[in-house]
Amino acid sequence: MWSAVATWEFSLQTIEKAKEILSQNGNALDAAEAGVRLVESDPNVESVGRGGFLNADGDLELDGAVMDGTTMKFGVAAGVKGFEHPVTIARAVMEHTPHAILVGAGAERFAREMGIPEADRSRLITEQAKKVWEEKKKIGHDTIGAITLDPLGNMAAATSTSGASMKTPGRVGDSPIIGSGFYVETGVGGAAATGWGEDIMRTCCSFRAVDLMRYGMSPQKAAETVVLTAHETILRHGGKPDCIALVCMNAEGEYGGAANHQGFTYACGSENDAPHVVQVTPIIDKDSDTKG
Numbered sequence: 062m063w064s065a066v067a068t069w070e071f072s073l074q075t076i077e078k079a080k081e082i083l084s085q086n087g088n089a090l091d092a093a094e095a096g097v098r099l100v101e102s103d104p105n106v107e108s109v110g111r112g113g114f115l116n117a118d119g120d121l122e123l124d125g126a127v128m129d130g131t132t133m134k135f136g137v138a139a140g141v142k143g144f145e146h147p148v149t150i151a152r153a154v155m156e157h158t159p160h161a162i163l164v165g166a167g168a169e170r171f172a173r174e175m176g177i178p179e180a181d182r183s184r185l186i187t188e189q190a191k192k193v194w195e196e197k198k199k200i201g202h203d204t205i206g207a208i209t210l211d212p213l214g215n216m217a218a219a220t221s222t223s224g225a226s227m228k229t230p231g232r233v234g235d236s237p238i239i240g241s242g243f244y245v246e247t248g249v250g251g252a253a254a255t256g257w258g259e260d261i262m263r264t265c266c267s268f269r270a271v272d273l274m275r276y277g278m279s280p281q282k283a284a285e286t287v288v289l290t291a292h293e294t295i296l297r298h299g300g301k302p303d304c305i306a307l308v309c310m311n312a313e314g315e316y317g318g319a320a321n322h323q324g325f326t327y328a329c330g331s332e333n334d335a336p337h338v339v340q341v342t343p344i345i346d347k348d349s350d351t352k353g
Contacts, residue, residue: 064314064331065092067207068255068306071106073328074099075207076336084332089211090129090152093219097125097148100205101221104187108203111145111180112187113223115194116230121185123147123223126237127155130216130247137162137237144172145180148221151237153177164233197227204236206243206253208310216312218245220253234258240268250274250311252284256320257303264291270309280309281317285344288319292345302347321347 063083067075075096082092101110101123108114116122125147128135136155138147139162150172154163163171173179204222220243222236235242235258242258244267245251252270254261266287273283284307295302306320308327318327320341330336 062210062314062332063212064210064310064316065096065207066308066310066316066318066327066329067096068205068253068308068327069203070326070328070338071103072096072100072205072207073336073338074103075205076328076330079207079209080330080336083209083211086212088213089209089215089217090127092211093207093209093217094127094148094152096207096209097205097219097221098146101146101148104189107190107193108223109205109221110223111185112190114226115186115190116224116228116232118230119191119194120230121190121223122230123221124233124237125149125151125221126219126239126243127152128218128239128243128245129155130218130245130251133246135161135239137239138164138168138172139233139237140165140231141168141172143169143179143182143185144177145185146177148219149177162237165231193226204242204255206236206255206308208245208251208253208308210310210312210314214247214312216245216247216251218243218251218253225258235261238262240265242267244268244271246271248312250280250309252307252309254305254307256305260291260295260303260305264294266291266305266307270307274309274311279317280311280315281319284309284317284319288321289344292321292347304347306341319344321345
């Protein structure tokens with residue numbers, strides 16, 4: 062049995078790549094990384110990798126993370142410039158260092174030492190990305206977060222993002238932060254978040270969802286419970302919740318997703334379910350605070 066789920070419609074290519082690898086008895090971590098790399102290279106995805114949102118200085122800073130649910134090891138590369146695939150740097154951090162997180166120039170130097178190819182600024186920063194930055198019209202903060210399950214029952218997670226557009230240089234959101242933007246444990250489940258990172262980090266969404274699945278909650282119910290709880294917690298403490306969305310998958314390969322805003326989609330597929338996109342009905346709408 063194999064299964065995969067990932068945030069946003071643009072990750073359908075991730076699910077299709079995961080299917081290719083997992084249906085041939087490939088492992089979960091390879092499938093998660095390879096699927097995310099496709100999105101990182103797609104210039105039409107304006108919030109991840111090549112062509113991603115630029116920071117306030119007009120630079121592209123990328124974050125990526127991976128987690129092996131069987132060993133519980135994880136790796137993070139954050140604030141990286143000059144590389145197309147932060148998810149691959151993150152995997153190298155996990156597998157070839159005693160550390161879990163490398164950032165900025167240190168992560169870039171490590172990537173060079175590992176022989177990970179650099180990418181020219183002209184490839185990474187597309188004309189469309191420059192146009193958006195120059196006009197300062199768009200503010201966005203989407204992420205790809207993928208959870209995979211291989212036929213041996215191993216689970217993995219991978220995330221990648223360019224972060225919020227017009228962000229202060231050096232800002233890191235939830236995507237590469239364990240327990241917030243991602244979390245996975247083989248035999249239990251995995252989760253990945255997308256939305257406004259500061260709100261997701263404040264409420265540790267991904268770990269909470271996995272813990273709920275540990276005690277028998279379905280992935281769909283876990284996603285809904287965590288999004289609603291995060292939204293209401295922020296309200297209760299005087300804040301105004303921004304976008305929060307989550308995808309979840311349990312050890313049986315069942316998946317689900319939830320959001321507190323309109324427009325969230327996710328892609329999924331399994332041995333018994335062809336890759337497809339799901340349109341999510343918000344559990345609560347942040348713009349009206351009405352429950353779905």
